[in-house]
Amino acid sequence: MFNWEIIGHKKIIHFLETCIQRDNLSQGYLFYGPKSIGKHTLIRRFILNLMCFNADENKSEIPCMRCEQCRQINKNIHSDVMWIKKEADKKNITVEQIRNLQESLAVHSFFKLYKIAVIENAENLSLAAANALLKTLEEPTSKTILILLAERINRLPKTVLSRVQKIKFLAVSQKEIYDNLLELGAERELANCLAKIQC
DSSP states (O other), X not given: OBOOOOSSOHHHHHHHHHHHHTTOOOSEEXXXXXXXXXXXXXXXXXXXXXXXGGGGTOSSOBOOSOSHHHXXXXXXXXXXXXXXXXXXXXXXXXXXXXXXXXXXXXXXXTTSSOEEEEETTGGGBOHHHHHHHHHHHHSOOTTEEEEEEESOGGGSOHHHHTXXXXXXXXOOOHHHHHHHHHHTTOOHHHHHHHHHOOO
């Protein structure tokens, strides 16, 4: 049913699939781990799996990448999916950004599906922004999912950490990357070289 198209992170994928199938989703997640190991890619796929119009059809793999939901998410123009990050001219993610986010989340989904917010590099939350975010984590509106992305969780307040489902990402092994590249048709020498590349 699910088509993740991701190399590695099998335990995380299995966990998220189970949550979707059992309709047992947390309203707050923290995805954390080193930079450039697939957190963004997996989160985007997770969102697509939740929002794809074909999710309830049980006819084909999801995400279909063809329905209006999938197309809008891939173009970053979906009204119910928000990505928050530190603005270039600011030191931190500001309390104003979080308050604007809260206003957006309070509006019901146009498609009667989920409202999803991803906060990138959540370590950049100012103290006031983190405190404001607590209200949303403690009293989330129905069908709301907050996803925090971070490299190190020790930079986040314990009050925030205690209110999210923590999911740790580890580097994918060279062997797993190599094997998957071979399955995709890459030549052994090229697959070996690509598997050794460190981002």
